[in-house]
Amino acid sequence: MGSPLTAAGLAGPLFALHAKAGLSGVARPPGDKSISHRSLILNAMAVGHACVTGLLEGEDVLDMAEALRQLGARIERREGNNGVEWHVDGVGIQGFLEPENILNMGNSGTAARLLAGAIAGSATFAVMTGDASLRSRPMARVTEPLTRMGARFWTRSKGRLPMAIKGATAPMALDYTSPVASAQVKSALLLAGLAAPGETRIVEPTMSRDHTERLLSRMGASIGSGTNSDGSGWEVCLKGQPELTAIDVDVPADVSSAAFPMVAALITPGSEIRLNHIGLNPARAGLVTTLQEMGGEIEIMNQRDVGGEPVGDLCVRASNLKGVFVPPERAASMIDEYPILAVAAAVAEGQTTMQGIGELRVKESDRIALMAQGLTAAGIKVSESADELVVTGTSQIAGGCIVKTALDHRIAMSFLILGLVSKRSVVVDDASPITTSFPSFQSLMESLGAEFRKPIK
Secondary structure, three states: OOOOOOHHHHOOOEEEOOOOOOOEEEEOOOEOHHHHHHHHHHHHOOEOEEEEEOOOOOHHHHHHHHHHHHOOOEEEEEEEOOEEEEEEEOOOOOOOOOOOOOEEOOOOHHHHHHHHHHHHOOOOEEEEEOOHHHHOOOOHHHHHHHHHOOOEEEEEHHHEEEEEEEOOOOOOOOEEEOOOOOHHHHHHHHHHHOOOOOEEEEEEOOOOOOHHHHHHHHOOOOEEEEEOOOOOOEEEEEEOOOOOEOOOEEOOEOHHHHHHHHHHHHHOOOOEEEEEEEEOOOOOOHHHHHHHHOOOEEEEEEEEEEOOEEEEEEEEEOOOOEOOEEOHHHHHHOHHHHHHHHHHHHHOEOEEEEEOOHHHHHOOOOHHHHHHHHHHHOOOEEEEEOOEEEEEOOOOEOOOEEEOOOOOHHHHHHHHHHHOOEOOOEEEOOOHHHHHOOOOHHHHHHHOOOOEEOOOO
């Protein structure tokens, strides 16, 4: 029987009970956060009316919706015949109004960076802030190239929020080579480039997730991508000043959220679960590939196309995992999944080496450091460097520790999953950040047989 905790029970410390019986059942994780953000912001910049279903109703996406309302877009949540619908009436490219209040982006770096790009291409002024975690994260990686497009920014030291933005009256197209493969950087520049005459070209070391490009193409933009002429990277080219046409979007379930029950089933003996309607975009499916390489029994069924995105159902069974080498070129396709991969590595036979993951140090927290600290406290051998994490698995997870989450939702969920197979409890100091991306985490996991408890004071 599941825990009596409700969603409000995620506030404060929490731990998962050791799962003596396997997990079982069928579940659909919440909507993909990346596609949810983009379905709102791009339809807000389009002409016409759109209906979005399957939207992730986590705090990050709700903050994006509220910010877009303040910028003039009409966004309404309605109960439809087949569930919740989000209706968006856009203002067109460069149609944003000056908001009366400061835009609060909560914990979402994606929302802050994408919206900074959209505002940079419109002749308006806005100020944005966020929670303590977001205010510590660098914005220079987007503000510097956006400044070259004609926008102006005022930030705290080291490019941190709060940030004031004055959009460009006459945005200029940009030819930019990014030092990192980042969908946030790429998307921010593409959103600004929509308002610029001429072609905006962005080159990345490797291909990052391409949800923005897929949606823009469906909305009528002239956009193309592929390996650049000298083979040194991946380029995306956008012809500016299209008229975007609003489109309906059915948001697939988030593979980043599915990662937690997926790993839980793989490492908990006797488990077999099915996860439905999972987005399997090749630029996002690196974790599935890696877990299969580790010996994870993950069967992909009912593969189909949903609104330009590949989708499938996953049947996941408990497996004896083995350590692997995860190549650096795979990092862009699974950058958010390394914390939960480290949990899988903790119970795998042998060593798992993850390279090229320096980007994790500037996420909601320094995820490399926090995973290393938490795993070490749980009795697992770990080593780290600037862009590498090496985990040596063990058949007996000691546990018996309190893990600091630093307001990071993925750190909190990863260590709750680890607690399912630990001898003693693994307590996360604050589970409340989970609501930013996976508000139904507790109820979904409990439907599969997991149990959670609050520590007794």
